[in-house]
Amino acid sequence: MEEKTLSIDNMNGGSEAGTGRKPVITVNELVKSFGNLEILKGIHMEIEEGSVVSIIGPSGSGKSTLLRCLNALETPDGGEIEYRGQKLSLMKDMTFLRSNVGMVFQHFNLFPHMNVLKNITWAPVKLKKISKKEAEADAMRLLRQVGLEDKVHAYPAQLSGGQQQRVAIARALAMKPDVLLLDEPTSALDPEMIGEVLNVIKDLAGTGITMAIVTHEMHFAREVSDTVFFMDSGVIMESGSPEDIFENNDNPKIMSFLRKVDT
Amino acid sequence: MSFSDKFIQNFVEGERYLYLLKGLGNTLIITVFALIIGLVLGFLVAVVRSLHDKTGSLKILNLICRAYLTVWRGTPTVVQVLIMYYVIFVSVNNKVLVAVIAFGLNSAAYVAEIVRGGIMAVNQGQYEAGLSLGADNTRIMFEIIIPQAMKACLPALSNESITLLKETSVSGYIGLMDLTKGADIIRSQTYEAMIPLLGCAFIYLVLVMGLTSLTKRLEERLRRDER
Secondary structure (H helix, E strand, O other): OHHHHHHHHHHHHHHHHOOOOOEEEEEEEEEEEEOOEEEEEEEEEEEEOOOEEEEEOOOOOOHHHHHHHHOOOOOOOEEEEEEOOEEHHHOOOOHHHHHHEEEEOOOOOOOOOOOHHHHHHHHHHHHOOOOHHHHHHHHHHHHHHOOOHHHOOOOHHHOOHHHHHHHHHHHHHOOOOOEEEEEOOOOOOOHHHHHHHHHHHHHHHOOOOEEEEEOOOHHHHHHHOOEEEEEEOOEEEEEEOHHHHHOOOOOHHHHHHHHHHOO | OOHHHHHHHHHHHHHOHHHHHHHHHHHHHHHHHHHHHHHHHHHHHHHHHHHHHHHOOOHHHHHHHHHHHHHHHHOOHHHHHHHHHHHHOOOOOOHHHHHHHHHHHHHHHHHHHHHHHHHHHOOHHHHHHHHHOOOOHHHHHHHHHHHHHHHHHHHHHHHHHHHHHHHHHHHHHHOOOOHHHHHHHHHHHHOOOHHHHHHHHHHHHHHHHHHHHHHHHHHHHHHHOOO
């Protein structure tokens, strides 16, 4: 009994103070421009181990660019990103970082010339040198997790958008990533398919994996996140618990944004 | 003289059909091996050019490739064959070998641009998906991009192979007896132009039609993967 109470106290203390867990990713003074257009204007952010963070905000505020910087799909112009204490700017080769920081794309980007099984096993077999048998067993487990074990031999073109995105999540998970980045995972989906993908992500959030999600689904962000970052014009205007952002908030910009999307 | 008499005179008498047969053999040998050189070298050049465009690496190799493409696509095939035979491989007596190299290098220049176009047509998201899983540029190129690019550029490659087959007909310039030269030898012996030349044209046509149906079947097989 006593032990239980203690651990609950610890957890509460941890998430409230935000210092109980180790940061997996730290972002400092991050700056990124495309040509003359400054997209990120000095971002500070910390993603703690096992936490789920959402990045919300208006279109063009730099959410996706920020996320893409985290696994070096974009190269920052200034500032620093650290993954478990290692500076990205000092890494010669990004393959180690990327095999630990998985990504799910808005447009799925499944490999159309491979079937579902091959899409999922390709990276573990070729890059992690895991045996084909083991990788396939793993893939089957992941497909059950996303509810698509019957589509194992289908090709991406034979699947609906929602199914493709669930396969893409399984493909990213097959590398057993330390952190999973999701870049607007439901924005390219027909409305009736959004729920199935969000449910998979919600289940995932319960497994303790560290996740950063760029999303326009406010109810989802509120439900699933430990921390919400609100971005506007290249800066993080506010961050905090879902309650801080969605309820106890008097920032006019955030309130106006939430009113617009929450209809 | 009736048609059948002319036919016999041009192809049967003095076993003249052998000119066509030997010529056809040379034409096929040159086409097949030049095509192999063209595809392999063309692919490599396309990969170098595309990797350079995507990542900025391979600067010197890319420069060499660009110079090669400019020269080989900017000069006539006949001139290239003549230079190969009379200047570069002046001590080589094997005309078929010289022709294979000359046509192979020529074809590779066109294959390279076709494949590069196919590579560029593949969605950038495919490349990023590969990167996000931790793969390096070369592996992504060979295992993700090129298999998809192949599908996009197969019609153009099939076209290139047809062009190559027909272009080998200039081999006669270096005194090599290919199909065209064989027919021309018959013409010079019998003073009859129509029969040997039409016969030779007919053989090219059959070869091209065969090649077309072969690539069509290949395309269908590649497409079936995605349905």
